[in-house]
Amino acid sequence: DAGITQSPRYKITETGRQVTLMCHQTWSHSYMFWYRQDLGHGLRLIYYSAAADITDKGEVPDGYVVSRSKTENFPLTLESATRSQTSVYFCASRDLTTGRTQYFGPGTRLTVL
Amino acid sequence: GENVEQHPSTLSVQEGDSAVIKCTYSDSASNYFPWYKQELGKRPQLIIDIRSNVGEKKDQRIAVTLNKTAKHFSLHITETQPEDSAVYFCAASIPPTGANSKLTFGKGITLSVRP
Numbered sequence: 001d002a003g004i005t006q007s008p009r010y011k012i013t014e015t016g017r018q019v020t021l022m023c024h025q026t027w028s029h030s031y032m033f034w035y036r037q038d039l040g041h042g043l044r045l046i047y048y049s050a051a052a053d054i055t056d057k058g059e060v061p062d063g064y065v066v067s068r069s070k071t072e073n074f075p076l077t078l079e080s081a082t083r084s085q086t087s088v089y090f091c092a093s094r095d096l097t098t099g100r101t102q103y104f105g106p107g108t109r110l111t112v113l
Numbered sequence: 114g115e116n117v118e119q120h121p122s123t124l125s126v127q128e129g130d131s132a133v134i135k136c137t138y139s140d141s142a143s144n145y146f147p148w149y150k151q152e153l154g155k156r157p158q159l160i161i162d163i164r165s166n167v168g169e170k171k172d173q174r175i176a177v178t179l180n181k182t183a184k185h186f187s188l189h190i191t192e193t194q195p196e197d198s199a200v201y202f203c204a205a206s207i208p209p210t211g212a213n214s215k216l217t218f219g220k221g222i223t224l225s226v227r228p
Contacts, residue, residue, distance in 0.1 A: 031214050042202060042220035043157065050214065058215065090156060094214065100145050100206065102216060104156040 003027045006091050006105040014113050019078045021108050023091030029103075030096035032074040034058075034066065036087040037107075043090065049074055081112045115140040117205050119219035126193050127227050134188040134222050136203035143205040146186045147216070148177060151200045161188070193226045200224075 004025040013019050023032065034046040045058030047066040055066050063085060065077045074093075078085055091105040116139040126132045138146075147162035163170045163177045163186065170177050179186040190197055200223050204216040 033215075035218075040220065043218040045215060045217075048215060100209070100214070101147070101159050101162070104158070106156050 004091065004093055004103055004105040006089075006108050008108060009106065010109050012111045012113065013081050015082060017081050019081050019110065021076045021078075021089055021091075021110070023074045023076070023105055025072055025074075025091075025093045025103075025105075027093065027095065027103075028071055029093035030071070031094040031102075032068065033092040033094075033102065034064070034074070034076045035090045035092065036060065036085075037090060038087050046076065046089075078110075081110075083112050086110060086112045115143060115205055115207065115217040117203060117217050117219040119203055119222050121222065122220065123223045123225070125225045125227060128193060128195060130193055132188075132190045132193050132197070132224055132226075134190075134201055134203070134224070135185060136187070136205075136219050137183075137185045138205040138217075139184065140205070140207060141181075141184065142207045144208055145206040146177070146179060147204050147206075148175075148188050149202040149204065149218075151202065151221070153199070157202060190224075193224075195226050195228055198224060198226045 007022045033048045035043045044060050049055045049068045052071050068074050089108045092102040094102045119136050144165035149157040150160045151157040161177050174191045176189045200221045202218050202221045204218045206216045
């Protein structure tokens with residue numbers, strides 16, 4: 001689990017500001033994922049990536065942008081934060097060949113005022 | 114797309130009793146079913162998973178069963194302990210194709226083990 005990290009762990013921002021959440025993994029896993037966790041909704045997929053420069057939308061992509069220029073990093077940007085984006089955000093990764101287990105990062109708690 | 118449902122949303126059991134958590138899925142093509150445990154303030158962690166070519170899998174006090182015909186799978190925890198108290202998520206996935214390797218999660222069930 002120490003192989004996947006997220007920063008910052010806590011963030012407070014204001015409506016309309018741009019925020020970037022970072023995710024870094026040291027395993028060279030091909031797949032990376034961003035989820036948001038809200039009470040009553042479980043884990044909902046925002047975006048995912050199969051490899052560097054390959055990304056695709058998940059269930060709730062609106063208002064978010066991702067990039068993956070390097071295998072180990074998968075930043076998530078809220079271009080203009082809204083209160084409805086207050087949530088806990090989890091990054092996860094999965095290896096291409098050694099199984100289907102997803103490993104989660106420690107999460108980022110984001111509050112949009 | 115796949116839809117995974119968990120019911121009920123909360124479950125309370127007495128320490129030492131068994132707990133059973135059930136999930137249903139909608140896509141008959143799904144062939145991988147993991148269970149994640151999330152303790153308060155922590156990240157979700159895989160506790161057990163099952164593939165569609167197996168009907169049951171055990172690991173010490175936990176087991177998972179799969180009924181492909183009815184499209185449901187269950188987590189069984191025996192001899193529950195207070196440290197089993199957590200949120201449990203089930204998930205389902207169709208076979209990975211190209212860039213698609215997504216898990217669809219249920220909404221989670223909060224298990225409370227009463228001492």
